[in-house]
Amino acid sequence: MAKFPFDIVAFDLDGTLLDTFRDLGAAVNHALALGGFDAIPVDSSKDLIGGGAKVMLARAVERQGGMPADDFHALYKQMLSYYAANNAVHSRPYPGAEDCLDALAGRGARMAVVTNKFEDFARRILTTLELADRFETIIGGDTMGKGRAKPEPDSLIEARARCGGGSFAFVGDSTYDVMAARAAQVPVIGARYGYCDKPPGELGADVEIDSLAALIPALEDLRPA
Numbered sequence: 330m331a332k333f334p335f336d337i338v339a340f341d342l343d344g345t346l347l348d349t350f351r352d353l354g355a356a357v358n359h360a361l362a363l364g365g366f367d368a369i370p371v372d373s374s375k376d377l378i379g380g381g382a383k384v385m386l387a388r389a390v391e392r393q394g395g396m397p398a399d400d401f402h403a404l405y406k407q408m409l410s411y412y413a414a415n416n417a418v419h420s421r422p423y424p425g426a427e428d429c430l431d432a433l434a435g436r437g438a439r440m441a442v443v444t445n446k447f448e449d450f451a452r453r454i455l456t457t458l459e460l461a462d463r464f465e466t467i468i469g470g471d472t473m474g475k476g477r478a479k480p481e482p483d484s485l486i487e488a489r490a491r492c493g494g495g496s497f498a499f500v501g502d503s504t505y506d507v508m509a510a511r512a513a514q515v516p517v518i519g520a521r522y523g524y525c526d527k528p529p530g531e532l533g534a535d536v537e538i539d540s541l542a543a544l545i546p547a548l549e550d551l552r553p554a
């Protein structure tokens with residue numbers, strides 16, 4: 330068998346490795362209700378995901394006319410405490426996730442998570458779903474400090490360093506992921522089954538996949554940067 334081309338494969342979380350929209354949607358609706366806003370259909374919360382929890386709530390509130398910054402901040406805190414207690418109720422790995430991680434490990438690849446979720450939430454959900462041990466490192470939207478989350482390249486560069494360096498590929502479902510990968514100059518695979526903020530084929534990734542079962546063949550066809 331030819332040598333697997335990547336030493337390190339990093340994954341985005343929401344919409345890529347985990348299907349989390351029901352719990353995120355419930356947290357948004359909890360906050361919206363406290364703020365006197367209408368609930369959103371949980372399915373439509375998929376359109377709000379990608380930039381982290383604050384962006385998610387801000388987008389939902391904007392759709393209903395917005396609110397003053399201080400009030401928004403209080404609501405955001407409520408959303409976070411609800412989500413802290415309810416972040417792995419309905420969230421599950423996408424079909425094929427465990428097999429894909431096993432197969433990558435079998436090829437000697439090290440794995441990382443690079444998400445815009447808070448690191449603590451990401452770690453807790455992955456621990457509940459018994460996946461945390463698979464990853465060399467878990468980097469959240471708050472790990473690198475203000476202004477350095479995706480779409481900035483910093484968290485991807487840090488993930489590669491923490492995994493010991495080497496050829497690196499990133500898998501993500503949103504333009505934040507693609508922009509971060511482009512800025513870090515690493516190949517990027519688009520998860521078109523996720524919460525993509527662009528139509529299929531338009532994410533700008535090097536290649537798009539319809540399921541995690543397709544990831545390894547896609548990586549084998551890609552050339553490291």
Ligand SMILES: O=C(O)COP(=O)(O)O
Nearest residue numbers: 342343379380381444445
């Ligand atoms: O929670 C979000 O909005 C984004 O999370 P992700 O970076 O794992 O997709």
Ligand SMILES: [Mg+2]
Nearest residue numbers: 341343344502
């Ligand atoms: Mg995502």
